[in-house]
Amino acid sequence: MLKIWSMKQQQQAASAASGKKKVTAAQLRVQKDLGELSLPSTMKTHFPDPDDILNFTLTIEPDEGMYKGGAFNFDFTINQNFPHEPPKVLCKQKIYHPNIDLEGKVCLNILREDWKPVLNLNAVIVGLQYLFLEPNASDPLNKEAAEDLKTNRDNFKRNVRSSMGGGYVKNISYDKVTK
């Protein structure tokens, strides 16, 4: 048999220890990502169980743009395959937004097709915040909202306001997200 142990000893003095309850690679990475999170005053996190860092809610309260005055909640679910797989992000409220559908799914490139393990949670959060500053009509998930934004920006703005107040837009009732 190859003398692997002596190769190891030549390389360095081994002093590793082996434990019972190991921290998983996903946990290690999320812990690191959270420590590097710099949240502006418009965003806060909520951890229902602080010992479980793989599941939390992020609240975004835009202080400018068309969605100013609303509080938007996103559920983050991170599995053991992180960062090979992106976190799963779902908007908890039914909102009128061209890039978020009525079930809360979010069309953000780095949450799906452009995710890379070198990206971190901060990148995802910045991306979400950007969606409220610059809703994008060319990547529609809510086709009607995208159409409104494309054809009549003022009308779109009015629809955003009434949907945020819990009103109807084109026979669809939206959740109240204003305080």
Place this chain on the structure above:
Amino acid sequence: MATTTVLTTESPDRWKYLNNILTRRGPYSDETFEPGDEPKAFLADLKIFGAGGLGCEILKNLALSGFKDIHVIDMDTIDISNLNRQFLFREADVGKSKAEVAAAFVMKRVRGVKITPFNCAIQDKDDEYYKQFKIVVCGLDSVEARRWINATLVNLVGEETLIPLIDGGTEGFKGQARVILPTISCCYECTLDMLTPRAAVPLCTLASIPRQPAHCIEWASVIQWPKEKGDLKIDMDDPEHVTWLYTKALGRAKEFNIPGVTYAMTQGVIKNIIPAIASTNAIVAASCCSEALKIATTASPYLDNYMMYTGDESVYTYTFQHEKKDDCPVCGNLPQALTVDPESTLEELMEKLQERPETTLKKPSLRTSAKSLYLQAPKQLEEQTRPNLEKQLKELMEEGDELSISDPGMPFNLRFIISFSS
């Protein structure tokens, strides 16, 4: 299980060619290699582990290379679609455990070999189980299972234990074989960035402008299923679920004039089935098993450390030494032993850490696998974990727990295994 017939007499010619290799020195044999009966006897005694989708090939090759004590784990049962390449199985075996049928077949065919099968997931076995092996050969088909076995073997390093992991994988006409000497050479996690993630289609394309049949199938599973079925999970082995998705996808395809959606395609897209090509599996498994033979006997130099095989555009292989990543979360920093006073508080522990040069950190956050001890960001977690600072360590952790310390100024987490001072 079939009965095993063991013939007691052995023809002298049976291992003729293996003997040629093991009883003579080759020009590249390791300096520690002692030709003769010893390498063969060692081979016969050495406990080796095999698992994964390449199982049939690996088992057959190991048994025919002189390994005689083989363990195999496979949680799958035999499906009719396996019969085209998994040659140890017959139609009558459909529905039976892959590990058990394969073990019985090879034991019957290769006399003198002992194969111990387990019908479970590799994750169901613990450190003690894996510690008994000298070599682990895996042809696993999921990233998750490979990360797990890799991390397990890396964490086992210590006290004269260092188990090489020989990892093989295929995707259609492409494949790779690699030798991982945990903590010495590059590990699976070191190369995770290199994996091409599953080619995903933007959600908005699925939602608004499907162009291919696969887009319609993904639309049915990613968008329509949660909309209509709520939290119910898709079970791809449930024909009712597959039929539901197929019907929805077909309707969508009609709406957009996209031909080609079939039931089989629906299964393929959702399960992300990459076609397994028998010959690619054979090539990669053969490479893995000859590495096992070389490492076990030192008769020839082993692969250091990565062989890629590309058979889709003519044929191309390339062998190179993949570099170990210094900041690899799994092998970059192994947990070190740390003895703490169970009566002291978490705050006192953090002060103590500041006295050690390697743990002088600006803004350290501390966790065990089960508990957030003290996390300095984000703000809400800091507030939630601050009360722990006053608590005694014995309330927060147990002996044997792993402590992970992160810091924004550090590229990786420091890891410690806790023991209590008496």
